[in-house]
Amino acid sequence: MPALVAVAILAVAGCGADPGKPASEPAPPEPASAMASASRPLTTEQLVAAALPQESPDAEWHPVSVRKPQVSDREDQVSDPACGQLLAAAHAWRPSQPAPAVVDQTFNWKDDNGGASTLASYGTSGAVAVFAEVREGLSTCRYYESPAPTTTYKGTLTVDPAPGLGDEAVQFEITAPTEAGPHVTQYTVVRTGSVIATFTKLSVGGRDIRAFPPAMIAQQISLLQQAQS
Numbered sequence: 001m002p003a004l005v006a007v008a009i010l011a012v013a014g015c016g017a018d019p020g021k022p023a024s025e026p027a028p029p030e031p032a033s034a035m036a037s038a039s040r041p042l043t044t045e046q047l048v049a050a051a052l053p054q055e056s057p058d059a060e061w062h063p064v065s066v067r068k069p070q071v072s073d074r075e076d077q078v079s080d081p082a083c084g085q086l087l088a089a090a091h092a093w094r095p096s097q098p099a100p101a102v103v104d105q106t107f108n109w110k111d112d113n114g115g116a117s118t119l120a121s122y123g124t125s126g127a128v129a130v131f132a133e134v135r136e137g138l139s140t141c142r143y144y145e146s147p148a149p150t151t152t153y154k155g156t157l158t159v160d161p162a163p164g165l166g167d168e169a170v171q172f173e174i175t176a177p178t179e180a181g182p183h184v185t186q187y188t189v190v191r192t193g194s195v196i197a198t199f200t201k202l203s204v205g206g207r208d209i210r211a212f213p214p215a216m217i218a219q220q221i222s223l224l225q226q227a228q229s
Contacts, residue, residue: 039193039228042121044101047195050227051105051119052220067092067102074146083144083157086137089130090189090198092120100126112208115201117220121194131168131191138170163214166192166221173210181205188212192221193228 042050044066051064074093078084088094092102100120108114122130138159146153153176160171169190176183181204188199197220201212 039195041123041194042101042224042227044103046227047101047103047119047121050223051103052117052216052223064103064105067104069099078144078146080141080144082137082139083141083155084137085133086141089133089137090118090187090196092118092130092196092198094130094133096122096126096130098123109209113202113204115199115212117200118198119220119224120196120198122196123194127191127194127196130196131189134170134189134196138172160186163188163190163217165217166190166197166225178204181207184210186211188217190217190221192224195224195228197221197224 048064048066054063074091075084075088078087085094092100100122102118102120105117105119106114107116120130121127138157141157143154143156146155155174155176158173158175160173163169163171165188169188171186171188173187174185184203186201186203190197190199197217199212199217199220201210202208203210
């Protein structure tokens with residue numbers, strides 16, 4: 001029966017078409033790079049204006065800081081190249097031409113180790129390519145070591161379910177042993193148009209909230225979308 005139905009559908013479609021013209025094919029979907037190019041890149045001033053506002057005058061938040069273009073060797077200090085690529089792409093450390101506009105913001109919540117965000121705007125399809133590096137690194141990075149001020153940082157990576165944010169997003173945690181207990185950093189990396197927003201939340205010894213506030217992430221992504229519209 002299914003075969004007969006399929007034949008009937010094809011027959012009806014054929015009768016409705018002009019025999020002198022080939023049937024038109026549906027237009028292929030736009031590639032991600034084309035969609036990204038439609039979102040205009042933001043300047044550092046526009047990123048600062050689109051950053052999360054301070055909730056109150058006495059809140060312990062640091063002002064948004066503009067990062068000057070510079071070459072970083074942090075990627076080379078990570079033992080696993082895949083992990084180095086992942087962290088460099090998420091933190092906007094990798095050299096890029098033209099250099100992205102980057103701003104950083106730190107959040108210090110009461111009785112908590114706080115968190116941070118990095119907003120990086122790339123030209124044309126640059127954000128798509130950088131986010132692809134995030135995904136590629138995340139596919140194989142599981143453990144790495146890197147030098148720290150007093151010891152060697154030993155991070156184990158765990159992939160979390162991806163949140164439904166922006167054009168594409170990933171979430172993962174990096175856990176390292178310390179004298180104060182497990183040092184867990186949660187990463188939420190979101191691409192929205194030409195901007196990649198990375199949110200990190202630190203928890204030490206299980207005494208802090210593990211996740212960056214989802215409502216704040218959603219608000220930041222909304223502000224970035226408005227700035228690009």
